[in-house]
Amino acid sequence: MRDYIEKLLQRGEMNIVEKEVDPRFELAAVIGRSQLDNENPLLFKNVKGTRLPVISNLYGSHSRLCEIIGTHKGNFCKHWQSILDDRLPGPDEYSEVIVPDGGYMEGKISDLPHITWCERDAGPYITAGVFLAKDPDTAVPNLSFCRTMMVDDGELRVRLAPPHDITQYQKRAEARGEPLDVAILIGPPPEVFLAACASVPIDQDEMAIASQIRGAPIRMRQCRAIDMQVPADTEIVIEGRILPNQRKPEGPFGEFQGYYVKQTDNHVFEVLNVTWRENPYFHGLLCGYTEDLRSIEISFATRTFRHISAGLPGILDVSCYPIPT
Template sequence: MREWVNQLAEAGELLVAERAVDPRFELAAVTKRAQQAGNRPILFRNVKGTRLEVVTNLFADARRLRSLVPVKEGPFAAAYASMLDAAESRVVAPTREAPAPGDLQQGQLSDLPLITYHERDAGPYFTAAIVLARDPDTGVPNLSFHRAMYAGPRELRLRLGDSHDLTDYQRRAEEAGQALPVALLIGVPPAVFMAAGTHLPAGVDEYALAAELAGQRVDVYSGAHSGLPVPSATEIVIEGRILPGERRPEGPFGEVLGYYVPEAPNHVMEVECVTWRRDALFHSLLCGSREDLAPLEAINAARVYRDLSRRLPGIVDVSCAPAFMNTTVQIRPQYREHARDVMEVVFDSHADYNQLCCVVEEDVDLSDMNAVMHAFITRGRVDARTLVISDRAGFYRDTQSDFVGRVGLDATRPFGREGEFVVKEVPGLDAVRLADYLTRGSRI
């Protein structure tokens, strides 16, 4: 990550805050205000209460995300889907043993930036921390994102989502009466960050995807306390274990959907060791911001694209923006019910996230929801082109059944009547430079 930040700085993209900022609300407020103005990454050099610098908004820009995928041809969804295929079929070891960095320093949790993001948050949270663990039975490493609440100098409280492999690992370890060794990684190489946010089949190592994205094996060293394979370029490592049979209050916290999740009894991590590199960068992520949503939307789109391409013809591209629970699919219609078949596959491909599916043709920008809605409204009967599926469970974090059900919108042209819906164009539009025609005028 440090190398990437330096590259962004050299390209003139990095914003730098020299002024001292308070990690309680002020840092998040500055971050959000900067995000409202654009997607440039931000480096906070002077955060009160810590010697470490904080970097944020690294993954907020689609162009930067695209640069992380070595396949440059075609849309992002197709390129990233090819990385998934390569990772799942990889036979070469994805990691390479390396010595621990020579500049590692040891300290306490309280030495790190303790950032409180939202008004009702229960306290400071580590939001960009990746949890590294091993399958208790097979030993296969796993990388995944889970929020971690600071509860004291040697305690973090973790929220483990029901659909994550880590939750299964912890359950099996707990059933055996064992604590689960884990390491929280903060400030990892971009390929590792993207891999950790990608749900892979059980038994597939996220490091395999990271290696495919990076174009080389990931250098790792053995964590001093956990023995887990830690990426050598990681800025900060928190080692410890998730305790069996122990749940303590965690939350409330302002989560990805834009609302607070309430306090609940959640898992407890006993911290055993905290290390960081010299001049380490602490990665902060404002939940629900573009840095949170952009990678999630892109990764989900790739998964859906792969499922669709394997089962149906004519798939051009997929977008899961905005808000990642919406999926828009661009197709070349092959038959009358093509759009409806697309919706069914989408709703089956990722139960957690696909609440709404819109299907468009190549003459509609699938990333522009105004254009998508215009196509749906103007291309035929809306009642006949709406698919409603009731009582299908959705997002796992849904105690009130608010995410049950699906809606599909067919915004394609009526099959066989495409000539009636030719989008009007003004000849010569692309060649017009307004500066050649218009000046700032005075009063008439």
């Protein structure tokens, strides 16, 4: 992600906020207002209560998504499908470059920006974290998004949506009385973020998809507290596990549909370790706005393209982008 941020800065395609911004409501308000004017990402250099800068709307432009996967407007879905149709690399291929575990600093959840996005949210949330987990039976890696309420240095609370593969992983682990090891990636390489948006079968290795998008191996490093490798260039990694047979109140939260989901008992994530690169960026997205909707569009548009093209050759592309209000 950092390399892409630097590229956008060099091209002058970044809105930079130098003034101190309050992470409680103000930061989200600035993001929402900015996206009414243009699709540029926002870089908040001075966020109250943390030394970490916040980046938002990085993936909120269709043209940038096309650039990342190596295509042009009007060809996104077809190119995306060609990536999935090609032979995907195995773990020994996409993670052949292993980076020694050095140069990463340890911190705490309380060091991170605590962003409260909407007025009635239960508290601060991590909204752009990519959950990396492995199938407890086959060890196939999966990438997904789960809203994450920040509680304290030792605990997060997460919503595992029923359709997600990670939800099935957790159910199987819980049936054995076992926790599910998870690494939450905040600011992974763009290819990893986009691979998490892919709609593919549960047995498909989504880290392999990330490598296929890049056209090269993904540099990996070993976690310190769990038996898992993570993309080495990820800005921040939260290592932990989803505990079996434990549920605690999570929410309310302003979701992408434009309304609040009520408080319900959801899964407990035990934080075991937090590491980051030197001078890390914290990625956060405003649910229901451009970056969130563009990410959702990848799944819906590419799946629609795949189904329609199977019976109606000649389809060029599909767009199903809802307009944020």
